[in-house]
Amino acid sequence: MDLTDGPEEVTALLLRIPISGHPPNLVVGDERGFFAVEYSTYEYAVRKPRDGMVAVTNHFVSLSGPKRPEELQGNSKVRYKNLLRIVPEGPRTPERAMEVLGDHSEPGAICQHGQAGMHTSVAYVVVPSERAIYFAYGKPCRVPFEKYEL
Numbered sequence: 001m002d003l004t005d006g007p008e009e010v011t012a013l014l015l016r017i018p019i020s021g022h023p024p025n026l027v028v029g030d031e032r033g034f035f036a037v038e039y040s041t042y043e044y045a046v047r048k049p050r051d052g053m054v055a056v057t058n059h060f061v062s063l064s065g066p067k068r069p070e071e072l073q074g075n076s077k078v079r080y081k082n083l084l085r086i087v088p089e090g091p092r093t094p095e096r097a098m099e100v101l102g103d104h105s106e107p108g109a110i111c112q113h114g115q116a117g118m119h120t121s122v123a124y125v126v127v128p129s130e131r132a133i134y135f136a137y138g139k140p141c142r143v144p145f146e147k148y149e150l
């Protein structure tokens with residue numbers, strides 16, 4: 001399956017995968033495009049990019065629920081707003097994406113060091129056109145990203 005199948009087919013596949021834990025929101029894409037999917041047991045939403053970007057943190061933007069505890073929800077919402085602010089400030093390159101993942105601007109630092117009990121444990125940037133993943137085994141502000149070719 002690839003994006004030529006369309007968001008509906010990709011989402012239909014995701015909905016067949018049993019959910020364990022908190023329902024996910026994630027970005028699906030390849031070298032031709034990308035979109036965000038939010039899904040739970042009962043519903044799903046597809047968010048297409050605006051101005052060439054789609055941001056995802058730890059809360060649903062399009063779906064009404066389920067909700068996380070308010071402290072975590074608030075932390076996720078300010079990080080989301082921060083992403084919408086800082087991503088357009090720079091070029092759309094893998095290097096810039098890695099820099100954004102190590103961002104500490106407040107409110108809404110992307111790299112978490114205990115805010116609301118949240119800690120960034122790993123970070124990665126997927127670059128379909130390079131068939132590569134840049135992976136940081138730890139906080140992206142402290143450890144270098146290593147490139148893995150697929």
Ligand SMILES: [Zn+2]
Binds near residue numbers: 140
């Ligand atoms: Zn950090």
